[in-house]
Amino acid sequence: MANATLETLRASLLEKQRELQRRVESLEKDLSQARSPDFAEQVTERENDDVLREIAREAREEIQRITHAIMRIDEDTYGSCERCGAEISAQRLAAIPNADYCIGCAQAMESQ
Ligand SMILES: [Zn+2]
Numbered sequence: 001m002a003n004a005t006l007e008t009l010r011a012s013l014l015e016k017q018r019e020l021q022r023r024v025e026s027l028e029k030d031l032s033q034a035r036s037p038d039f040a041e042q043v044t045e046r047e048n049d050d051v052l053r054e055i056a057r058e059a060r061e062e063i064q065r066i067t068h069a070i071m072r073i074d075e076d077t078y079g080s081c082e083r084c085g086a087e088i089s090a091q092r093l094a095a096i097p098n099a100d101y102c103i104g105c106a107q108a109m110e111s112q
Pocket of ligand 1 (some may be wrong): 081082083084085086101102103104105106
């Protein structure tokens, strides 16, 4: 893959990562806020907290996947399958920039 393409991709992954980081930080801030003294309010707040925690968890996972993709770019292994070593198709990488496996391995692993 051309270096210019990888540089652009790396920059956009970093940008996405920063955005997710900001989101996680603001979610954590919301979650650490003082609770209402009213019991009924507290129930609603706890339900909201569960939703916020789930969103934060997903964002953290996405951050990890992006970190991994950036690492692969830096190690020059980006775009090759971590399972069989084959080149991941450009089409697949366009759809999933942080794909670690080729379509064949991804499907094989899913059906296991
Ligand atoms: Zn593979």
